[in-house]
Amino acid sequence: MLLELKDITKSFAKDDSWFFKRYQDVLKGVSLSLNKGECIGIVGESGSGKSTLGKVILGLETQDSGSVTFSNEISQLPRHKAVSVVFQDYNTSVNPRLNIAQIIAEPLINEGLEKSQLKAQISKLLIEVGLEDSMRARYPHQLSGGQLQRVCIARAIAANPRFILLDEAVSSLDVSIQVQILDLLLELKQSRNIAYLFITHDIAVASYLCDRLMFFKDGKIVEQVNDIAALPLVTNEYTKNLLNAASYLEIPFDINDVDK
Amino acid sequence: MLEVRELNVSVATGNTQSHLVSDVSFTLKEDQCLGILGESGSGKSVSCSAINGLLGEQFSVSGQAIFDGENLLTMPSKQRQDMRGQQIAMIMQSPMTAFNPLFTIGNQAVETIKQHQPHSTPDAKKLFCEILSKVNLKNPQYLLSKYPHELSGGMLQRIMVALALVLKPKLIIADEPTTAIDYISQREVINELQMVRERFGTSIIFVSHDLSLVSHIADSVLVMHQGKMVDYGSTQQVFNAPSSQHTRYLIDTRLKLINRFKHVMGGV
Numbered sequence: 001m002l003l004e005l006k007d008i009t010k011s012f013a014k015d016d017s018w019f020f021k022r023y024q025d026v027l028k029g030v031s032l033s034l035n036k037g038e039c040i041g042i043v044g045e046s047g048s049g050k051s052t053l054g055k056v057i058l059g060l061e062t063q064d065s066g067s068v069t070f071s072n073e074i075s076q077l078p079r080h081k082a083v084s085v086v087f088q089d090y091n092t093s094v095n096p097r098l099n100i101a102q103i104i105a106e107p108l109i110n111e112g113l114e115k116s117q118l119k120a121q122i123s124k125l126l127i128e129v130g131l132e133d134s135m136r137a138r139y140p141h142q143l144s145g146g147q148l149q150r151v152c153i154a155r156a157i158a159a160n161p162r163f164i165l166l167d168e169a170v171s172s173l174d175v176s177i178q179v180q181i182l183d184l185l186l187e188l189k190q191s192r193n194i195a196y197l198f199i200t201h202d203i204a205v206a207s208y209l210c211d212r213l214m215f216f217k218d219g220k221i222v223e224q225v226n227d228i229a230a231l232p233l234v235t236n237e238y239t240k241n242l243l244n245a246a247s248y249l250e251i252p253f254d255i256n257d258v259d260k
Numbered sequence: 261m262l263e264v265r266e267l268n269v270s271v272a273t274g275n276t277q278s279h280l281v282s283d284v285s286f287t288l289k290e291d292q293c294l295g296i297l298g299e300s301g302s303g304k305s306v307s308c309s310a311i312n313g314l315l316g317e318q319f320s321v322s323g324q325a326i327f328d329g330e331n332l333l334t335m336p337s338k339q340r341q342d343m344r345g346q347q348i349a350m351i352m353q354s355p356m357t358a359f360n361p362l363f364t365i366g367n368q369a370v371e372t373i374k375q376h377q378p379h380s381t382p383d384a385k386k387l388f389c390e391i392l393s394k395v396n397l398k399n400p401q402y403l404l405s406k407y408p409h410e411l412s413g414g415m416l417q418r419i420m421v422a423l424a425l426v427l428k429p430k431l432i433i434a435d436e437p438t439t440a441i442d443y444i445s446q447r448e449v450i451n452e453l454q455m456v457r458e459r460f461g462t463s464i465i466f467v468s469h470d471l472s473l474v475s476h477i478a479d480s481v482l483v484m485h486q487g488k489m490v491d492y493g494s495t496q497q498v499f500n501a502p503s504s505q506h507t508r509y510l511i512d513t514r515l516k517l518i519n520r521f522k523h524v525m526g527g528v
Contacts (some may be wrong), residue, residue, distance in 0.1 A: 045442040176513040201442040245443040
């Protein structure tokens with residue numbers, strides 16, 4: 001076990017009045033456990049509270065009740081070394097005034113890496129995420145979306161975390177680029193034995209990457225699919241609706257598939 | 261109804277001219293839907309904005325876009341503004357930023373309607389309510405009193421479709437209308453557009469990077485890559501016998517992405 005959440009609740013103040021406050025419950029008792037090297041997909045629509053859950057795990061928000069427990073192996077580490085994150089919006093998650101090498105260097109410097117080793121380590125990370133070493137001097141605005149998301153992934157794996165939170169990490173990319181990034185994530189999962197918590201609204205993307213799926217609605221996990229092969233057997237009304245809507249993913253007529 | 265011939269768009273950056281779109285031509289017949297498919301940066305949005313006259317002065321546009329016998333690209337800007345909304349409506353990608361956050365939905369709808377038609381405020385409201393119920397949005401009065409931040413992205417996008425419809429345009433240009441919203445809302449927006457086409461006979465240009473969506477809604481498809489048109493034909497024809505390498509690539513990556521899901525779901 002790498003991470004365990006028990007009964008997490010969180011509410012936000014709706015509007016501040018002088019005399020009373022009204023609260024909106026965003027998370028209503030969420031429990032889950034993530035094993036080493038595993039990938040769990042949290043699938044839900046916008047506004048269901050899935051990103052808030054991510055923030056609670058990262059320590060960017062504090063839960064009202066419940067507990068976030070990391071395994072012994074990583075609980076002694078500061079949170080930023082145990083957990084890393086890749087956000088949806090790659091443009092706003094990097095500093096536009098730093099070049100690519102500086103962006104990736106930040107967690108490494110935090111780790112206390114010597115300056116002499118820094119350059120080699122950055123090259124290694126760039127190559128690991130499928131970028132060329134010559135990119136290091138460029139600035140974020142000179143890169144395409146897919147390339148920039150690769151930089152964010154390189155930064156996320158720089159401190160060698162056991163666990164990465166992916167908050168809609170491929171949602172702003174084109175379908176053709178999504179596949180490339182997902183393949184990269186699968187590769188890294190294998191080679192580095194990293195666990196992922198993959199937050200997404202896209203069921204196809206989730207089933208491409210994840211071992212287990214949890215369907216999230218109104219701040220609760222409404223259904224859990226432990227084996228992806230059992231996906232068609234879901235019982236919850238919302239989950240069924242979601243899978244039905246995904247039929248739009250298919251192309252309504254036969255097309256010649258070269259692979260077949 | 262709309263015929264675009266050799267549309268070229270370039271932009272001046274510093275001292276050089278960079279070509280964004282070169283030689284795009286297509287025809288769109290009445291109550292047909294054209295899908296424009298391409299990755300980001302392929303020039304699909306720029307083409308649409310050029311046709312609709314929404315590009316700034318730094319862009320230079322050449323070619324022809326004949327809409328009902330008139331060339332849109334050479335039309336004086338006043339005439340063009342009257343045409344926008346009235347004849348050609350546009351649906352933007354991000355519903356959250358397309359509405360003004362300071363005014364209610366009702367307020368903004370009335371403003372749009374009054375711009376083009378001599379209605380009184382209550383009449384305009386009534387008209388908009390009718391349209392909202394026609395596209396199956398429940399409780400229109402309640403929606404009118406809401407501010408954009410109080411509604412979900414999917415809901416706002418459906419309201420945007422309704423607002424595009426209210427002036428009964430002949431053509432709707434939908435620029436990535438479902439990219440920013442989740443699946444269930446996506447399906448609702450697509451259904452709404454389909455219905456609009458059937459009931460009002462509106463032509464649609466549907467711009468997207470999502471091959472599956474395009475294959476569902478479009479009669480003909482135009483594939484763009486790096487500012488050029490690489491494939492154009494009926495939907496079946498383009499997907500079954502793509503003439504360009506790039507279309508093949510788009511199809512293959514899409515199939516790869518959905519294959520595991522399809523495989524799992526096919527096991528029932």
